[in-house]
Amino acid sequence: MSAVGYEPSSRTIQVTDTLHATKQEIILRADPAAIDLEAGEEPMSAKARKATKRATADLKSGKFKDARKQLVTAAALAPNSETVMFLRGYLALQDQDMEGAKRLLTNAVAAAPRDAQALELLGRLQLQSNEYGLAVKTLERATAASPSRALPHSLLGSAYLCDHEYGKAESEASTALQLSHGELASSYVVLGQALAATGRKAQGVEALNIFLKRDPNATISLQVRDLIAKLESGHEPVALMAEPLVAAEDTKLISQPWQPVGIDEVHPAIAAGVACPLEHILSVTGTHMDEFVEDLAKFSAVEDLLHERLDKAGYPLTRESRKFDYVAAVSRPSVGALTVQEFRSGRYNSDELPDRIVTNGFPALALIFHPDLRDGFEMKCEGLGQLNSQATWLIHFQQREDRPKRIQDYVIDGVNYPVDLKGRAWISADQLQIIRIETELVKPVAAIHLEYEHQITEYGPVNFVSQKTQLWLPKQAEVYMDFRKRLYYRKHSFDHFKLFSVDAQDAYKAEKHSVRKPN
Template identity: 45%
Template sequence: MALRCAIAVTSSRRFCGLVCFFCCLLTSASAQRAGMNDPNSLRGNSIAYNSDGGAVIVVTVFTESSKVRLDRQSVVRLLNKRTQTAVWETTTDRSEAVFGSVQYGGYEIEVSAVGFLTANSELEVGSSQGPFEINVVLERDPAAVNLNVADDAMPSRARKNTRRAVAALRSGNLKAAQKRLGEAYKLVPTSAELNFLLGYLYFLEKDFEQASTYLDYATSLNPRHLQALALLGRLELERGDFRTASSALEQAVAVDAEYWLLHDLLAEAYLKQQNYEKARDEAQLAIQKGNKQATPAQLVLGQVLLNLQRDQEGLLALKTYLEDSPGSPMAPKVRDLIDEIEKRNPARSSDTENKQESTTASEGVDPLLALGEPTLAMKGWQPPGIDDTELSVASRINCPYEKVIDGSGERVKELVDDVARFSAIEELLHQRLNSLGDPTRTETRKFNYVASISETDPGLLLVDEYRAEHLSPAGFPDQIATNGFAVLALVFHPRMRDAFEMKCEGLGDWHGQATWLVRFEQRDDRPNHIHAYKVGGAVYPVGLKGRAWITADNFQIARIEAELVKPAPQIQLLAEHQIVEYGPIPFQKKNTVLWLPKSAEIYFDFRKHRFYRRHSFNHYMLFSVDTDEKRKEPKASHTENIPAPNT
C-alpha cells in the first residue's frame, strides 16, 4: 500500500522538504453500536441487554469496600468453563458491566483495572427470575504508580514556573527557584515532580527536615520516581538514618539497576550497618556498571574488604581510588589509612583489639565525602521516549491481541471505505525552543484545513491535504510545513500493519477509560510508506516506533505517541516526538459520530534547531463519498514574531 503525503521546508538559499506525519482516526457510529453479544468486540458502555434464550449477568465493581464504586473503567471477562469461550465487557460510568443472553452453566468472571489487582470469581448460571447480580471488590496494587498524579497534565502556568525554577536551581539561584516552585506548588501540590524539586532545593539549603518531608511525599505519590528515591537515600545517609537510607536506595535500584551511583550509595548504607557482604556486592556492582565514573565506589569497597579481614584486596581498592582521584579531598585520609594498615603485620592479628581498631579506622573515612553535591538531572526539552516511559497496566490480565488488532484495523478501514473528505478550522502554534525547552520565538496561524482519503486501486491509498490558498512551505512558521495528519493511525490498517512489529503491552488507562496499550515499530525488512523527509529533492524514509491507546470497549484509537526509531544525521534530524489525541465528533446532519484529532503536537530537533508545534482542530465538516459540497477556503490569518516574555 502506498501513501502520498508531504511536508516541506524552504530557506533563502535552497529548498528542503520536511515530512512529519500525524494522524487522524475516523470511526463510524455504526461501529459503536455493535451488538452486546458480539464475541469479536469489547463492547460499549450501554447497560441495555438481550435476555432472549438465556440469563443476564450484572457485574458491579467496587474499590476496597462494597460502598465505593470504582472511579475508572474496568474490563470484565466472562469465560464459559465448558466451552472455554470468553466474552468481554467494559464497565459503564456506574462501574457496571452487563452480559445478556448467557447460556446456563458454569462461568469464571475476571475483573481488571489499572492500579488494582485483578479479581476472579465463579458463578453457576441456572434458571432464575431476573438478572444474576455479582459484586466484585478490587484491591489496590501496591506496585502500581499513583494514577491520581499526572505531571504531564500539569497546567501550563505551573509547567512554565517549574521550567524556570529548574533553570534557577542549575544557576545556583535558590531564592528565585523557591519563588517559582512555590507558585507552581499552589497549582499542583500533588505533583511528584514538584515535591522532588522542593526536596532538592531544601537539600541544597541543608534543611534536611524539610527536604525529607517533600521527598517522602514525592516517593509516596510516585514510588518509581528515581531522582526522589536516590536523593532521599543520600539525605538519610547524611542524617545517619542508615536503615531508612538503604530502604529508599533498594527501591531506587529496583527502578534502575544500571545506574552505578545507586549501587554505590546502597553499598555505603550497608557498610554503615556493618552488613559487609551486601556492601561488598553493591560496591562491586557500582564499579562494574560505572567503570571510571564509579571511582568513589573503590573507597567503599576498600573499607568493606578491610572489615572482612581481606587487607591486601582492600589496600588494592584504596590505592586504585587514589590513582583515579589523586586530587580528591579525601586523598590525605585515604593515604593515612593505607599507611596504618601497611605498618601492621601483613597477616593481621585476630585478637579483638586489632579488629576493633581496624574497624574504627576504616569507617573513619566517609565515602560520602568523595561524592560531589548531587546534581539535577537535565529535564528533557521533549517528552520521555517511548521506551523510557514506565507504564501502569492492570496486573494479571492477558491482552486479547488479535481482537484488539483486528478491531482497531476495522475502525481505520472504515475511514477509507466510508469517508471521502472532511474539513476543520486549524489553529497552529509554533515555537523555537532553547536547551531548557523554553520558547524563544512564537508564531501562530489559522487555516481552513481539508483532508481527503481515497483508495484508487487495491493496495494504493492516497491521502491529500489542503490549506488556505494552497500555501507553500514559505507560508508556514520557520518555513516548515507539517502535513499528513490522516496517516499515522493507518499503521493499524489491515494492509499496513504487516510493516510493523506490534505488541499489546496490557490494559492501561486514559483519563479514566480502560485502554489497551499497543506498541508498534517499523520493520527493517518491510517498505516504509508512512514517514519520510524530503531534502533537496531527495526522499529519506524515516522509521517510526510508538504506542497507541485503544479503547477497550470499541477499539477507538484515543491517543498515539510516536518517535524516530533512530536519528537521521545525514539530514540533521536528531529527534522527533509526536503526540496526537482524539475525541468523538458528532455530525448531526450525517447522523454519525467520528473520532477525529483534537490536537496534535510535535517536538523535533532539525538542522540544529529545536521546535515545538501544536495543531488544534475544531468546527469539523464531513463530506460523504458522493457529495459535491465544497467549502471556500478563507485567507489564512497569522500573528508573527511574538517574542518570549523576559524572565
C-alpha cells in the first residue's frame, strides 16, 4: 500500500473465511524526505491558478507529459510566479535535466528568498553536482527558512561532510534525526562518518549499522558495509572521508503543516551523562537580564516587517512588507514591574498595518528569565544540546497557574487578554546568554478565537564601540498565528543597532505585545 507523502508498506494477509468481510488496518508512516507540491494561493489569474493546480495533480500522479503541458500554459500566464518556477524545476529534475532544474529553481529562489522547498531542492542538486560550497550556502538558507523540517538539516550535514566540516555535519545530522524522530535514515550515514572522522570510530560504526537496519535495500548499502569493514579493520577514518558517502533522498511528495513543530512534540538531542546546573544558569542569565534593565539601555535599530496571510498549506495568500526606524527601552517604574517602551517611525497602528494586526514587545520575551519575572514560570533543564554547532543549555518553561501572567497579552477593543505561555530557551554554555527562545500558547484563548500562536525569537551579540558595551538583542522574531479562522505569518528583522542613554522622563509611548481587532 502506498500514498503520496507516506512510506509504502506491505502486509501478507491470510483469508480463511470467504463468506464474510475481513477488516485489516495498515498504518502508513509519514515520509520525512518528501517534497510538497501543493500549489499555494500566490496571487495569479484564475486561468493560471487552474493550470497550476492541474499540473500539481499530474505531477503527483506521475503524469509528467500532461504536467508539462499545464506548466507551459501557467508559465505563459504567470511568468514571474515562484510556484510555477518551482514546479517546472521539479519537473526538470524528474526529466534528469539537471541544468534546467538548477536554472528554474535559482529563479524560484530569487523570486521567493524564503521558499524552503525551492532552497532545499536547489541545494540537493548542488550537492549532487559536487558544488559543496554553493550547497552549504543554499541549504543554510533552507534550514533557516524551515528550521523544523528534517531533510534540509540532513542535506546540509552531507554538504558540511563533503566540505570536511565534521563538527557541523554531526550537529546537522543529529538535528535531522531529532526532528524526524529517527525516521530519516540517511542522516545516520552523515552522522556515522562525522563521528568516525572526529575520532569516535565505534560510535560511527554504530550509526552506520543503524542505517543498514533501517534501510537495508538502499542504493548505497554496499558502500556503507564496505566502509564499516574498513573502519573495523583499522583504516584511518579521515583518509576514508576524502570522498564521503552521500545518501541523497529521492524527490518524493508530501503535504507539510504550515506551522512549526510544537514545543512538547520536539525532543532535542542532548549529551549523555552531563549534569545540568540549573540554579547557576538561571542565576547568571538573570544577572544579564537585570543588568540590561538596570542600565536603562535604550537602542535603536532598523526594522523590516514581513506579513503574510496563509492558506492551509502554508502558502501566502497575501504578502506585505514595511520598514521602520525602531527605538526600544527597558525600564523599571516600580519594584517588581518592568516596562518595555517602543517607538517606530511612520504609522504603526491597526489602521495602517496588514490585517489590522499590531505586534510589539519582542525584546520583552527574554525577560521571562529576569529575577522579577521568572518565578511566574516552572523551569526545568533538559540538558546540554547544540544550536548551530554551539553548545547550549536547553531550558523548558511554562506559566504557573498560581502566578499572574505578566509577559504577554492580546488587546482587543481596549480589553486585555493575558495568555499562558510555554516554551524553550537555548542558552549558550560558555557565556550563558540567551540565543533563541520559542514560545507557544499553553491553551487556545476561546474568548478571542485565538487557536494557535508560536513565536521564535533569535538573539545575538551587538557591540556598541563608542560606549564600550555589548548587548544581546533580538535579531529576528517570527510569529505564526491561527486567529479568527485565519492563518498568519509575521517576521520582524532588526539590524543597524545604535545605543544611547535613556532619560527616565522620556515620553515614548509604551505598547504591550497586542493584537488589534481585525476587520
